[in-house]
Amino acid sequence: MIGKNLGEILQDLHDKLDFNPDLKPYKNSLIRRVNDHYREVCTENPWLFLQKTITLQLRATVDGSTGVTAEVPSANRRRVDGTGTSWRADMAGMTITFGTGTSAVDYVIQSVDADNQYLYLTRTAPGAIAATTDWHIRYPQYTLPADFVDLLGLVSRTDGLGELRFIDRAQENAADLEGIAAGTGTSYMAYLVDTIHDTPPSSAPTVATQSGGSLEAATEYAYAYAWVREGREGPMSPIATIETTMSDKTVRITPASSEWRLPSGGGSPTLESGIHRALYRRDDTNDGAWLRITTLTVNSPIYYDDADVLPEYAPNLLEVDAPGWSGPREQIRFWYTAGEDRELELRYHYQPPPLIADTDRPHLPRQRESMLVDLVMQELTQKVGDDRGYKHYSARVKEHREKMIGKHLRRSKQRTARMGWKTSTNLGNHGRGMVYGIPSKTG
Secondary structure, eight states, X not given: OOXXXXXXXXXXXXXXXXXXXXXXXXXXXXXXXXXXXXXXXXXXXXXXXXXXXXEEXXXXXXXXXXXXXXXXXXXXXXXXXXXXXXXXXXXXXXXXXXXXXXXXXXXXXXXXXXXXXXXEESSOOSXXXXXXXXXXXXXXXXXXXXXXXXXXXXXXXXXXXXXXXXXXXXXXXXXXXXXXXOBOOSOOEEEEEEEEOOOOOSSOOEEEEESBOSSOTTOEEEEEEEEEETTEEEEEOOOEEEEOOSSBOEEEEEOOOOEEEXXXXXXXXXXXXXXEEXXXXXXXXXXXXXXXXXXXXXXXXXXXXXSSSOOSSOOOTTXXXXXXXXXXXXXXXXXXXXXSOXXXXXXXEEOOOOOOSTTOOOSSOGGGTTHHHHHHHHHHHHHTTOHHHHHHHHHHHHHHHHXXXXXXXXXXXXXXXXXXXXXXXXXXXXXXXXXXXXXXXXX
């Protein structure tokens, strides 16, 4: 059985509406309606088909030592230069501290240039800092994936700790767990902390065609970009489009600068902020998907797209934000903080990306893909006052939901009994119960 992609879902709607004008605004309107219902269906329950497991790498504090120094040069007080260091990309968003005790000063790391062993800071240091071994990089919290909706399970399988207890922020405050020293412990607790709402760029990239190149001729391409701050990719910029010609098949793209200017008399006229830009391209003419074509870093303010340079990875829209696909990012913190590097297995309910290209497939069971058609028809029949049609599609939507809940949420009792699976009623509760809505081990 072949499932439906977005193009086939739209064709089903055209067939039911008996209306299919060749107008881009009309198609875009239908796509918006499909995606509105798609997002609602996917996030209303922790469906079994919308769960994934990732490895969450916890890191111990990294300290300076003999021959391993950090300094902030006077030429750029947003940058930390390392000597003998092994700074990694996962340090973005973490905290670097200079000094100890009452003289300690904390800075958040904006980005990492691992090749040159530079760290860029989110704020300017008040003055240069000479090379010192008195520095520490801490991992106080970890940002969860962009498609994270709800935490379903957190397990340490490598050291015998098993399932971690998950508490809410009020319990964390009451127990005063913040700032507890690192350790190994016999058990860990985890709790969600801040939710971060990143802002998008306010302007579209500037685009222009140039001679030569390997892009398709007579084709309209769309370009957009997103800021990458503290290891997080934010919402997308407005979109710029341009059409190639038979001879001009290279596109010159200039996103907004990532340099921050200081006030008059504030030192150097410009200090590189360390904010990167993730750049995307889409073939509008042929209704292609968004592709991340490069990341513009400190020394690359302009990109020349001739289709020769492709992403280093196959585009995975579960992990790569496309325009219109963004949201708040949640952070998680642990007690104890890791005294040594360790790995946790994190299982969560994810939100799939929106349907953009006709070839995009919804992350739904094949038997329930037509639910999106019924949801849009329910909305449209109600809008035009078609009571008979509205009742018909409402009944279909209700049937879809009931079947999805029985098979893809809690498993029906008949199914589990037939398959010989144990249920919570015959397992019993061994005293661990539910913590913050997350089932603990029951045996």
